[in-house]
Amino acid sequence: MSWAQNSAANLLPLSIEQSRLAVALKEWLYTGDMYDLEEPVETCELCEHPDIRYQFKIINRHNGNEMLVGSECINKFGISATDELGNVLDREGSRRRVNRDRRFLVNEARKRRMINTLVALSAVEEEFDINSFISYVLDRDAFTPNQLALLFWRFDQREIEYSPRDFKIVIRRDREKNQLRQMEDWKIQKLWASMSTSQRTWVRRNTNYEP
Ligand SMILES: [Zn+2]
Structure with a gap:
């Protein structure tokens, strides 16, 4: 039928x-x-x-x-x-x-995966203050470039699986823009998958990074 x-x-x-x-x-x-x-x-x-x-x-x-x-x-x-x-x-x-x-529903599922990844990190890193990261991301639904670079580096160090697309980045204030202007290319590379199209355009125009 x-x-x-x-x-x-x-x-x-x-x-x-x-x-x-x-x-x-x-x-x-x-x-x-x-x-x-x-x-x-x-x-x-x-x-x-x-x-x-x-x-x-x-x-x-x-x-x-x-x-x-x-x-x-x-x-x-x-x-x-x-x-x-x-x-x-x-x-x-x-x-x-x-x-x-x-x-x-799709966005709620993304947030759940993101929080679960943070919880997995806190389980293996005692000094990692997960609550401050979680309350920050629940407030803004995004991390600053430096926060996210630090998180991804720690996930890699601890071999915690994560999907960069589950994490969002905020590049709105001067402070956040300056973080990216001063960031090494290999760190920006790690953040690339978390960026929106307009954020990638901003990075291309305002940093030396070449994707
Ligand atoms: Zn149907």
């Missing part, structure tokens, strides 16, 4: 409308319940697409039935979302809500 046939076979029995998929889809709403399973282990209950990691719950507004689906299905079928006050959004607003919620 195609994904459309799968979806009709799965959705219609849980809807009031029993034959027309397009009509039945209008009974369903996404109201903001979403889950990160941390691994792509589930199947979309609507289209049966495998390897779903981020599950979004849709609810039938007439009978209260629920389904756990992938975010792409909500967009593909034009299922309406509600805003935080429960107002039903139009198609574009629904798409924005779903995409924003998905980005939220």
Whole structure:
């Protein structure tokens, strides 16, 4: 069966409308319940697409039935979302809500991996004051260039696995810019994967570093 046939076979029995998929889809709403399973282990209950990691719950507004689906299905079928006050959004607003919620889950997962890496470092380095680093990053969601260079150096020293993309860098204040201007190339190289496109452009223009 195609994904459309799968979806009709799965959705219609849980809807009031029993034959027309397009009509039945209008009974369903996404109201903001979403889950990160941390691994792509589930199947979309609507289209049966495998390897779903981020599950979004849709609810039938007439009978209260629920389904756990992938975010792409909500967009593909034009299922309406509600805003935080429960107002039903139009198609574009629904798409924005779903995409924003998905980005939220992805970002939360990134932060969890980052904190776990810091905790792993603190377990092997007694003098490392993890709490100051954690409270700093929870405040700003990013480290200064010097902080991050120090962290990555310590991860390498202690052979702690980490993904540079899980860490963000801040280059906004003069202090942070000066840190990069004075930093050796090999340290900037280590920070490169953590930088955004605009940050890389800044580094190219303001330091001697050649990626
Ligand atoms: Zn699906």
